[in-house]
Amino acid sequence: MFKSCVAALVAGLCLASTPLMAAEGDAIVIKFAHVVADDTPKGKGALLFQKLTHERLAGKVKVEVYPNSTLVGDADEMQALLDGRVQLLAPSLSKFDKYTKKLQVFDLPFLFDDEAAVDRFQKREMSRELLRSMADSGIYGLAYWNNGLKQLSATRALVEPKDAAGLAFRIQNSAVLESQFSAVAAKPVRLPFSEVTKSLQSGVVQGAENPWSNIASQQMHKFQPYITESNHGVLNYMVVTSSSFWTSIPFAIRSELEGILLEVTQMVNREAAALNRRDRERILASGSSQLVTLTPEQRQKWRDQMVPVWKAYEEEIGADVIRAALTVNRRR
Ligand code: SIN
Numbered sequence: 001m002f003k004s005c006v007a008a009l010v011a012g013l014c015l016a017s018t019p020l021m022a023a024e025g026d027a028i029v030i031k032f033a034h035v036v037a038d039d040t041p042k043g044k045g046a047l048l049f050q051k052l053t054h055e056r057l058a059g060k061v062k063v064e065v066y067p068n069s070t071l072v073g074d075a076d077e078m079q080a081l082l083d084g085r086v087q088l089l090a091p092s093l094s095k096f097d098k099y100t101k102k103l104q105v106f107d108l109p110f111l112f113d114d115e116a117a118v119d120r121f122q123k124r125e126m127s128r129e130l131l132r133s134m135a136d137s138g139i140y141g142l143a144y145w146n147n148g149l150k151q152l153s154a155t156r157a158l159v160e161p162k163d164a165a166g167l168a169f170r171i172q173n174s175a176v177l178e179s180q181f182s183a184v185a186a187k188p189v190r191l192p193f194s195e196v197t198k199s200l201q202s203g204v205v206q207g208a209e210n211p212w213s214n215i216a217s218q219q220m221h222k223f224q225p226y227i228t229e230s231n232h233g234v235l236n237y238m239v240v241t242s243s244s245f246w247t248s249i250p251f252a253i254r255s256e257l258e259g260i261l262l263e264v265t266q267m268v269n270r271e272a273a274a275l276n277r278r279d280r281e282r283i284l285a286s287g288s289s290q291l292v293t294l295t296p297e298q299r300q301k302w303r304d305q306m307v308p309v310w311k312a313y314e315e316e317i318g319a320d321v322i323r324a325a326l327t328v329n330r331r332r
Helices: 002-010 041-056 077-083 102-107 115-123 125-131 175-182 193-202 212-217 243-248 251-286 296-306 308-317 319-326
Strands: 027-033 061-066 139-149 151-154 168-171 187-190 207-210 226-228 234-242 290-292
Touching (some): 027 041, 077 139, 077 234, 102 175, 102 234, 193 207, 234 243, 296 308
Parallel strands (some): 027 061
């Protein structure tokens, strides 16, 4: 194998025959795994990517979509990508800190005024650079996909920061999110997404933070009698592949795939807010949870208590990255 690869390299052919490219018959197989349900912004994006690829690259590329952590979950998906067991992922931006600290900027609480500000930041040069921030680890960022802003849910009404004191909150695998909950004297508990609902049900944790679409599609609200519309942080995604896999795809096919991805990204980022609005209505109509609406003064109290977290991570993230993010807010 080694000898034949060297021979092929000399002939300039090795790239196309790399074993990193899983093939079925003549088709390149792309396994796209994720942890959420099909009927969410990310789930719909993965299915549209599959549909358009099968229409435009029939016989050349086959896309297999694995939702709901059915193939890999939070704990092992990045390793699976690097090992070639999956070819596309779209983890939440909170889940990359083993590979880059810079993306932690998206976790800083109350950094962005609203979703439109996050959207603007994702289109800026700094965010384009962040897509390449994991190149040293062989991870290639292809696009940002929106979900939305996170809401706080719990077994008791969270009106002021003191209401969160002592409650255990499920968090993603993120140091910033750990600090965010410690800042209000709550207990952050790192858990994979696939375990959130059952941990809320069993009482391992009493609270969580997620956009409406994740709360609804995982039925978290059934165990969370209060949801505070806090919009305190963002939960968006980066679509990633492994650099070695992506560059092993013949140029013409790769260009077509990147075009499809661009189209899908536009759809996801256009529709995500509407899906979250729909799921907010569904949750409230179900009667399972009471909505807590914060006054500007109450929201300011949460902000005042959580914002010192920015300073603690400024060195790791980079003051320039934080500054670039702040410039997208209208009021600054
Ligand atoms: C996801 O939306 O991909 C999951 C986010 C989470 O782990 O809370």
